[in-house]
Amino acid sequence: MDFKLSDEHRDLQAMYRDFAVNEVKPLAAEIDKTERFPEETVAKMSEMGLMGIPFPEEYGGAGMDNLSYAQCVEELSKVCASTGVIVSAHTSLCATPIYLFGTEEQKQKYLKPLASGQKLGAFGLTEPGAGTDASGQKTTAVLDGDHYILNGSKIFITNAGPADIYVVMAMTDKTKGNKGISSFIVEKGFPGFSVGKHEEKMGIRASSTCELIFEDCIVPKENLLGEEGKGFKIAMMTLDGGRIGIAAQALGIAQGAIDEAKAYVQTRVQFGKRLAQFQNIQFEMADMQTKIDAARLLVYRAACAKDDHEPYSHLAAMAKLFASETASDVTRRVVQIFGGYGYTRDYPVERMMRDSKITEIYEGTSEVQKMVISSWMGVK
Amino acid sequence: MNILVCVKQVPDTTEIKIDPETNTLIRAGVPSIVNPFDTYALEVAARLKDSIGGSKVTVMAMGPEQAKAALKECLSVGADQAYLVSGREFGGSDTLATSYVLSCAVKAVEEKSGENFDIIFCGKQAIDGDTGQVGPELAEHLGYPQITYASDVTFENDTIKVKRENDEGYDYLTCPLPCVITIVKTPYEPRYATIKSKMAANRAVIPTLSAEDLKIDTTMCGLKGSPTKVKKTFTPVREKHGIKIEDKEAADAAKELVDMLSDAKIL
Secondary structure (H helix, E strand, O other): OOOOHHHHHHHHHHHHHHHHHHHHHHHHHHHHHOOOOOOOHHHHHHHOOOOOOOOOOOOOOOOOHHHHHHHHHHHHHHHOOOHHHHHHHHHHHHHHHHHHHOHHHHHHHHHHHHHHHOOOOOEEEEOOOOOOOOOOEEEEEEOOOOOEEEEEEEEEOOOOOOOEEEEEEEOOHHHHHHHEOOOHHHHHHHHEEEEEEEEOOOOOOOOOEEEEEEEEEEEEHHHEEOOOOHHHHHHHHHHHHHHHHHHHHHHHHHHHHHHHHHHHHHEEOOOOOOOHHOOOHHHHHHHHHHHHHHHHHHHHHHHHHHHHHOOHHHHHHHHHHHHHHHHHHHHHHHHHOHHHHHHHHOOOHHHHHHHHHHHHHOOOHHHHHHHHHHHHHHOO | OOOEEEEEEEEHHHEEEOOOOOOOOEEOOOOEEEEEEHHHHHHHHHHHHHHOOOOOEEEEOOOHHHHHHHHHHHHOOOOOEEEEOOOOHHOOOOHHHHHHHHHHHHHHHHHHHHHOOOOOEEEEOOOOOOOHHHHHHHHHHHHHOOEEEEEEEEOOOEEEEEEEEOOOOEEEEEEOEEEEEEEEOOOOOOOOOOOOHHHHHHHHHOOOEEEEHHHOOOHHOOOOOOOOOOOOOOOOOOOOOOOOOOOOOHHHHHHHHHHHHHOOOOO
């Protein structure tokens, strides 16, 4: 067992951190306030290779691995959770299923521009009536000659709007339940496809979250991703990987909050002492950092297992469950340490608290993670 | 255009803390970085390379083995190849000896590659020593013209155009090649590494040039070749009191200051 990062991972981590602190942090408050999608940051990240970290160079990727990808999302999320999830949804939920299940033609046509960052990706599974119970898909796809016709809608889709390429689930055979769901690659601009309502959210406000609308949307037959009827499996496997990204995002939010607290307790004086001199603060900080480190080990373990092609669903579920609950807990406690100042927008910790909540909800709620973990344990 | 950038690995002074008991710098555990002015020099060089087809940027540092980390950093942000100049003989070199060693290294690399450098860039000074002497002295050792404190260099109509800040504005200068140019903070930031460039830099093998490779006169380098003798280093005591000359026109204020300094027998 080796808990040491390789030189390569450490160097890239330093590079992500440098970029996050210098380019992402200065925008974080403004894009949260105005709900502005940070296109300029995405362009810079594309140039650096951050939009395709775990994919081979032959497909436009950076040729690194999932551990480095998780570290990138972590570093970005330390200063801006919205930027973290833009990378995570793009990489894990759109580029990854095309990499894993796409044909060579699909990889050339879609993975290359995604992994090189020329195009932005999104993933459409959730529907008004199909959240945690993703099997209740109402969107349909009917084969008509050389194309499918999609009808229905998706909600809460991360990156929708700015995204160019969408991996979308739709029912091709209602009689077969889960096994009647298929997966499609849909391009912005396909006839009958439009982006609907933009959600106003509590947190990750600079990440675009919208509805997708399919009205007799024409999708070429060759854009079927994987086999017909395998869509549910593709979606579940995609989410397994996505959870590492969201766990890394939660980890970043938590570490970012405690980094802010560390600086604050050194300077804030009450009762003639710096806050850091009070034992209650010392114990709070120690307790929180310990939880964050535990979360980090879980996240890195899941990423390494994925890189080693070992079963990792339960590891990703544990990482996401623990990291997201840690993020919520830590950010709430950090706001408490900041007191009244923490409740204002003059400090970033209230934003971190708002951003943290979603990590317990999207890409599988905490309850779903517990279902995955207990099922892996054989507790049924 | 064949470009050389001389860089120095320095302690990250933003990370240096002062021991409140002894009032001295705590250097332990302080990470090393590429001297920031050298990163600007490298960016100027990389931009020149981007604008002139067939150009190449070489970086060179004198220092111990660990200075290769600084060179790798440079390889990830625009440099094509790197050399480390290293050896016991060079330890303790002051600016005169350092610039002499670097001038020998320039000649050695030129001889080895069969190509001469057109421009040699240096940062205006290193943030640890702050002397600003190595660049100008390197030019003197090589017998090249030099332009110091440039903030940008471009290539137009087959000549270099150097922008230099002065108190009133800018000077635009040019000079024959080869030359030495020292660089201040540029109007643009150095580029970021990409994942690919970072990984390629990590894998790069950096050749070390020893005293033997440089065919150097060892009496002119290291402590032996350094006329500078450091008697003592200390943190100056900060005196807070001072005299403010207020509510005066600049010329009148200057006159009053000169009078005061004359009275105090400082001038």
